[in-house]
Structure formats: C-alpha cells, structure tokens
Amino acid sequence: xxxxQACCEKVGLKRGPxxxxxxxxLMSFILNNGIQCWRLVPKLAGxxxxxxxCRLRWINYLRPDLKRGAFTEDEEDMIIELHSRxxxxx
Numbered sequence: 001x002x003x004x005q006a007c008c009e010k011v012g013l014k015r016g017p018x019x020x021x022x023x024x025x026l027m028s029f030i031l032n033n034g035i036q037c038w039r040l041v042p043k044l045a046g047x048x049x050x051x052x053x054c055r056l057r058w059i060n061y062l063r064p065d066l067k068r069g070a071f072t073e074d075e076e077d078m079i080i081e082l083h084s085r086x087x088x089x090x
Contacts, residue, residue, distance in 0.1 A: 013048055
C-alpha cells in the first residue's frame with residue numbers, strides 16, 4: 001500500500017481533550033529545550049500523545065506569543081478598511 005507514513009504508532013496514545021498537566025509538561029519541555037523534531041517531543045516530554053497532536057496544541061493554544069481576546073480598536077479599523085478596499089468572500 002502506498003501513501004504517507006503514519007505520524008506515529010497510535011496504539012496506547014491518549015486522545016481527546018488535553019489536561020492541564022499535559023499542557024504544563026508540553027509547555028515546560030518546549031520552553032526549556034526548544035523543538036528539534038515534533039515526533040520526538042511527546043516521548044522526551046513524558047506525554048502519551050503523538051507529535052502532530054503536540055505540534056497543533058503548541059501552535060494553536062500554548063505559544064506565549066499567541067494573541068487571545070478581542071480585537072483592539074486599531075485592529076478593528078484595519079479590518080474595516082481592508083474589507084472596504086478588498087471586499088469580502090465571494
């Protein structure tokens with residue numbers, strides 16, 4: 001069978017919502033060691049997740065530079081300006 005190699009061996013891996021403990025382990029590991037290879041991160045960080053799951057959790061939820069919350073007034077003005085100039089989805 002051809003195709004992509006699986007991102008990991010799925011047997012025994014945890015699925016579903018992340019716990020605060022898992023978030024803490026992942027964040028601590030990455031902040032202390034950096035990221036060399038996402039496939040190695042779960043094992044080295046002591047997590048029963050696959051590398052892809054760790055990568056997505058970091059990128060979408062845990063990165064320190066991730067902005068959360070409402071738009072600032074400047075951001076809102078920029079969105080309105082760009083929408084009037086470029087239009088919406090068609």
